[in-house]
Amino acid sequence: MDLLGFYPLFYVPHFGSAWLMGLTGAIHIMASHTSVGAALLFAFLAYKAQKENRTDLYDYMKRYGMFLLIFSYVIGSITGPGIWYTATAASPRGISALIHNFVWVWATEWVFFVYEVLGVFALIYFIDKIDRKTHLKLTYTFAIASVGTLALIIGIISFMMWPGTEAYYTTGSASDAFFGINTFPHMFLRIGFMIMMSGIIGMIISSAMRKENKELSEELTQKMGWVSLLGGFVTVFFFMWYVNTLPLNAHTLLGMQKDAIVMNRIILAILFSIYFSIAIIKPQWVTRTLAITMMLVIGIVGVWPGEKLRETMRKPWVAGQYVYSDQIIGRDVPGKGIKEETSRLAEKGLLKLDPWIPDRLRTITPENKLEVGKLLTRIACSNCHSLEKDGLYRPLMPLAGPMGEEGIKDYMKNVIGTGSIPYMPKISLPDEEYDAMAAYIASQAK
Amino acid sequence: MDATFINAMKDAAGVPFYPVVFQGLYVLTWALHAAFVLLALGSMGLSIYGSTRQKSDPYWKILTPHLIMTGKISISVLIVLGVAPLLFTQVIYDSGWYVANTLSGAWVFIFIYALIIGYTMYYWYQYANKKGSSSNTLIGIVSFAILVFCGVLMHNFAVEAISPTQWMDWYAPNGVVDNSGWNIHIDLIRLGFMVSLMIPVTGIFMQNYSRFLSTRQDFEPKYLEFVKNLGTKMAVIGLIISAALFAVWMLKENLLLHPLSLATVASVVILLMLAISNKNSYLTTGVLVIVALLISGVRELIRYNIMSGIGYDLYGYHMNLEWETIAMFLLTFVVLGFTGIAFILTMAWKVGKTEGVYTATEGSAVSRLANTSLAIFVLWIVVYFGWGMVALFKNTL
Ligand code: HEM
Numbered sequence: 001m002d003l004l005g006f007y008p009l010f011y012v013p014h015f016g017s018a019w020l021m022g023l024t025g026a027i028h029i030m031a032s033h034t035s036v037g038a039a040l041l042f043a044f045l046a047y048k049a050q051k052e053n054r055t056d057l058y059d060y061m062k063r064y065g066m067f068l069l070i071f072s073y074v075i076g077s078i079t080g081p082g083i084w085y086t087a088t089a090a091s092p093r094g095i096s097a098l099i100h101n102f103v104w105v106w107a108t109e110w111v112f113f114v115y116e117v118l119g120v121f122a123l124i125y126f127i128d129k130i131d132r133k134t135h136l137k138l139t140y141t142f143a144i145a146s147v148g149t150l151a152l153i154i155g156i157i158s159f160m161m162w163p164g165t166e167a168y169y170t171t172g173s174a175s176d177a178f179f180g181i182n183t184f185p186h187m188f189l190r191i192g193f194m195i196m197m198s199g200i201i202g203m204i205i206s207s208a209m210r211k212e213n214k215e216l217s218e219e220l221t222q223k224m225g226w227v228s229l230l231g232g233f234v235t236v237f238f239f240m241w242y243v244n245t246l247p248l249n250a251h252t253l254l255g256m257q258k259d260a261i262v263m264n265r266i267i268l269a270i271l272f273s274i275y276f277s278i279a280i281i282k283p284q285w286v287t288r289t290l291a292i293t294m295m296l297v298i299g300i301v302g303v304w305p306g307e308k309l310r311e312t313m314r315k316p317w318v319a320g321q322y323v324y325s326d327q328i329i330g331r332d333v334p335g336k337g338i339k340e341e342t343s344r345l346a347e348k349g350l351l352k353l354d355p356w357i358p359d360r361l362r363t364i365t366p367e368n369k370l371e372v373g374k375l376l377t378r379i380a381c382s383n384c385h386s387l388e389k390d391g392l393y394r395p396l397m398p399l400a401g402p403m404g405e406e407g408i409k410d411y412m413k414n415v416i417g418t419g420s421i422p423y424m425p426k427i428s429l430p431d432e433e434y435d436a437m438a439a440y441i442a443s444q445a446k
Numbered sequence: 447m448d449a450t451f452i453n454a455m456k457d458a459a460g461v462p463f464y465p466v467v468f469q470g471l472y473v474l475t476w477a478l479h480a481a482f483v484l485l486a487l488g489s490m491g492l493s494i495y496g497s498t499r500q501k502s503d504p505y506w507k508i509l510t511p512h513l514i515m516t517g518k519i520s521i522s523v524l525i526v527l528g529v530a531p532l533l534f535t536q537v538i539y540d541s542g543w544y545v546a547n548t549l550s551g552a553w554v555f556i557f558i559y560a561l562i563i564g565y566t567m568y569y570w571y572q573y574a575n576k577k578g579s580s581s582n583t584l585i586g587i588v589s590f591a592i593l594v595f596c597g598v599l600m601h602n603f604a605v606e607a608i609s610p611t612q613w614m615d616w617y618a619p620n621g622v623v624d625n626s627g628w629n630i631h632i633d634l635i636r637l638g639f640m641v642s643l644m645i646p647v648t649g650i651f652m653q654n655y656s657r658f659l660s661t662r663q664d665f666e667p668k669y670l671e672f673v674k675n676l677g678t679k680m681a682v683i684g685l686i687i688s689a690a691l692f693a694v695w696m697l698k699e700n701l702l703l704h705p706l707s708l709a710t711v712a713s714v715v716i717l718l719m720l721a722i723s724n725k726n727s728y729l730t731t732g733v734l735v736i737v738a739l740l741i742s743g744v745r746e747l748i749r750y751n752i753m754s755g756i757g758y759d760l761y762g763y764h765m766n767l768e769w770e771t772i773a774m775f776l777l778t779f780v781v782l783g784f785t786g787i788a789f790i791l792t793m794a795w796k797v798g799k800t801e802g803v804y805t806a807t808e809g810s811a812v813s814r815l816a817n818t819s820l821a822i823f824v825l826w827i828v829v830y831f832g833w834g835m836v837a838l839f840k841n842t843l
């Protein structure tokens with residue numbers, strides 16, 4: 001039997017499965033970036049504490065550490081596999097492509113994770129149980145291990161956008177796939193953000209210490225203000241470099257939203273510069289409520305749109321610019337012996353090649369036409385569009401409905417079917433499959 | 447459903463190394479995951495009982511918070527250890543794993559958030575217990591129930607992944623496609639067996655606990671005796687229950703007389719005798735590790751039989767050898783991983799044995815391991831950037 005390796009489709013009405021990923025992803029970014037930033041911060045604090053014999057700093061580290069355990073080592077370490085799990089349900093072939101290219105990189109990262117998880121408990125619970133010097137060495141290794149996890153994942157998430165050079169397609173080598181031109185700018189962009197997050201969280205902890213020790217609380221808030229300011233600067237600086245290392249399709253999409261993005265970033269930069277300056281000049285103004293509010297602001301107004309943007313810019317691909325978001329392989333990768341699938345689909349159609357089509361739907365009849373159309377539309381479009389009229393995720397019906405049944409068919413065949421829209425996958429199918437989809441979409445858009 | 451279908455679902459990129467190596471790593475790392483799942487659930491479950499006894503019983507007053515702490519660390523460890531088999535299973539059995547995840551997509555999402563809530567509540571439970579709050583037991587029970595539920599979901603994915611002949615019926619019952627991702631399928635005996643192991647694992651842990659602390663002056667010998675006896679009782683009763691469930695499971699799978707399951711039974715008998723005599727609980731733990739590996743092997747045997755039975759050609763998976771990244775993994779795993787973990791564990795051992803502050807003197811094992819680890823970590827980062835720059839120069843200039 002001639003079949004392609006598709007998977008069952010998991011469909012989330014109204015929101016789209018990508019939305020589930022986005023939510024988990026945004027939470028994970030906050031927690032994981034704080035975790036790496038805090039590891040760097042701890043190394044700095046432990047160094048200072050040891051050198052200047054500041055025992056009060058250990059106290060701060062301990063409190064910070066308790067927060068970190070829950071925020072990063074409960075929420076962060078669960079949402080990590082969590083993104084992976086939800087991405088698996090939403091885009092099995094995208095994840096599969098990443099796994100089969102990078103399994104050893106991930107396995108290496110896992111070694112660092114194990115070290116981190118054991119290390120964080122030792123770091124926090126042994127603060128007053130081992131000598132300072134050993135503790136300091138532990139914090140150093142912990143910091144490097146945390147940065148190591150970033151160093152290892154960054155090439156993989158950069159590859160999701162694109163391999164960064166053409167070499168990968170001919171060699172198929174994971175090393176060429178991993179180190180693309182946007183790997184390092186992306187890495188330093190994130191390190192900046194991590195440092196900033198560690199300062200933002202640090203202010204929550206320091207402002208909560210006011211009652212017991214006003215002086216220390218203000219000193220630390222001030223320090224955290226500097227830390228955040230430094231992190232913020234690094235982030236903005238590398239963001240500009242990062243944008244220049246993106247592929248063409250990303251720029252097309254970026255261009256469409258550029259003004260809004262630039263506006264959002266400028267407002268955020270001003271808002272947070274003011275906040276950090278207040279922390280430095282008037283630390284007593286930074287209350288716990290303010291500190292927590294600002295953390296939520298950065299999450300909801302900074303991270304969430306940022307991640308949505310990164311997700312959008314990747315379109316029409318989900319991995320290495322060879323797996324489309326609708327799970328079809330869209331180009332050859334000779335280095336791995338991978339063959340593109342769009343031409344076979346154009347000839348034989350999804351109904352013949354997708355193993356998950358029930359037999360009774362493999363042949364279109366007047367009775368099952370709408371049902372087939374619905375299934376095909378879900379398979380081909382739902383990774384990027386809600387199919388409900390009032391859906392929240394780029395709803396398809398308001399976009400396609402006005403074209404009318406003939407117009408939809410025409411558009412699919414001559415525009416999407418030829419791959420003419422840079423951000424949509426090329427979906428070329430036999431005529432009768434377009435017919436069924438157009439009939440279904442038109443019936444729903446009414 | 448025939449073989450073309452399942453072989454067609456192999457990833458087009460192929461596997462980057464010999465499938466049998468992934469299979470071995472899978473068996474090894476799943477055993478580690480399982481060990482901590484069982485220790486987490488067992489110590490947590492027992493701590494809940496302890497939380498009802500600690501007001502009147504001084505021994506339980508000491509033991510309960512220790513069990514809670516053990517559970518807390520074990521959950522973190524089980525999560526991180528779970529990542530490895532998660533990785534390896536989808537390299538060689540991608541079809542099964544991805545089908546399970548798409549068929550149960552909604553449960554996948556729920557699993558993650560249930561785990562977050564369950565584990566966060568666990569911290570709350572620890573806090574409430576420390577403060578002597580009266581609702582601590584209730585919080586503990588809810589948290590425990592949620593975490594057990596997570597285990598049930600994990601089990602669901604495992605069962606679905608090895609039921610290829612039913613996939614189509616589950617995805618499209620009577621030919622009508624259901625994309626909602628609400629499939630759930632439980633194999634009660636398999637699940638019961640897996641979960642029952644938490645009793646003996648925790649029992650043997652308590653034997654170790656008692657032995658480890660016996661060198662400390664600040665723990666009363668009578669208390670340690672109490673913990674040890676409780677541990678022995680749990681180990682013995684638990685092993686008998688688990689062994690019975692194992693036999694039923696193997697009978698059902700038609701594997702009772704397979705060498706691997708016979709070896710498992712034999713090791714369980716040895717384990718039982720060692721646990722009863724409790725002369726050296728560290729040795730018992732060594733045998734427990736072997737039993738865990740054997741059980742993990744039996745799981746893999748079941749899967750391999752089912753998949754190859756319908757024509758899945760595991761060892762014929764198209765291969766694209768990847769030397770650079772496998773070298774990175776092996777070196778990191780063996781050199782950095784072993785040294786680093788040895789550093790933390792040796793330190794923890796010393797801290798546990800010491801009353802007050804432990805000082806690692808110059809030249810002591812801890813101090814040497816600390817220095818070596820630090821040097822390896824620094825070297826690792828240097829190599830990473832060096833490698834990255836070489837790759838980039840090669841491909842861009
Ligand atoms: C409280 C949380 C968890 C519990 C109680 C738990 C429990 C279990 C159990 C009982 C099984 C065996 C299922 C069977 O064979 O029937 C299992 C398998 C597994 N678990 Fe977990 N688990 C938990 C969290 C996790 C997490 C967070 C991960 C990933 C990071 C994970 C990864 C795995 C993997 C990969 C398997 C093997 C699945 C297969 O081979 O099909 N687990 N787990």
